[in-house]
Amino acid sequence: MPIEIKILNKRSSGEAPAGKYIARFLDEKSLGPLQALNPCKNAQIIEGIHSGQIVPYDSYVVIGDLPAQADVIEHNEELTERLANAGITIKNLEKYVNERRESWDKERKALEKSLAEGGLMVGELKKENEKLRNGEYAINFAPHIGALKERIQQLEWELESWRNSKKVQLPREVAAELDELIIREISNADIANRFFTANGANKEHYGVSKLLKWTGYGQTEGGKIRVMIFLSALVNGYTEEPEPEKVVLSNIRSEVTEIIKCWMSTPPVADEGNDAERLTNWIFDHFQRHEDHKLPF
Secondary structure (H helix, E strand, C coil), X not given: CCEEEEECCCCCCCCCCCEEEEEEXXXXXXXXXXXXXXXXXXXXXXXXXXXXXXXXXXXXXXXEECCCHHHHXXXXXXXXXXXXXXXXXXXXXXXXXXXXHHHHHHHHHHHHHHHHHHHHHHHHHHHHHHHCCCHHHHHHHHHHHHHHHHHHHHHHHHHHHHHHHCCEEXXXXXXXXXXXXXXXXXXXXXXXXXXXXXXXXXXXXXXXXXXXXXXXXXXXXXXXXHHHXXXXXXXXXXXXXXXXXXXXXXHHHHHHHHHHHHHHCCCCCHXXXXXXXXXXXXXXXXXXXXXXXXXXX
């Protein structure tokens, strides 16, 4: 076992001067089995330019024990393995980003087109508002203005739906752990850094223990590596796993309430039938757009 010693004085020319050195104890062969009981062991320097020199027991003091070479090798192997795993994760991330880049570009262009169409609608609505100063024109074109308002509302719904579609779903305990980090104003980059550097000793301190458990050992979710799902959550946002059925029904109820509020504030269009038919069409059109085939009615 290596030890750290401090030589108290320089004994003669050419010998190691006073200072700190890495050394080992020397056994006295004459003592045989009593060697472990010897309190006055000489030491031998094992590192540096004075390596090999023997220091009498009365010329040094032991400062502390140093880790065995086997422990150092094991620690280095652990670090090497962690670096290798980090390298694999980075390569997978680069592959994921490259695969998604083209898809993101298409989605961005589609969104820009939708926003441009929405801008044209707003411009047309402003022009129509200018004409509303003419009372007769306002009466004749009120249905068209209502249709424009409805179209703007639909575009807003589609935009919000597109944003929500990019979010990934996380287990409730993992989402809660990320929420806690975000509440503490820890940036996405720092959260990712904690994830890649935390280990068994400090994962609780870093606040990523549940995240590490969920993503450990290359686990997948729906054919995707969970590490990639976590990184996508940092970029695009995330939602929690749904609660039991009663919560789902509560969400549907909230959506229907929002549709009715919008319907009550929008003037009817002449060819849309009576109010009951118009409201029914709005509700079913909304859920068909969101591909909800499990309605409770």
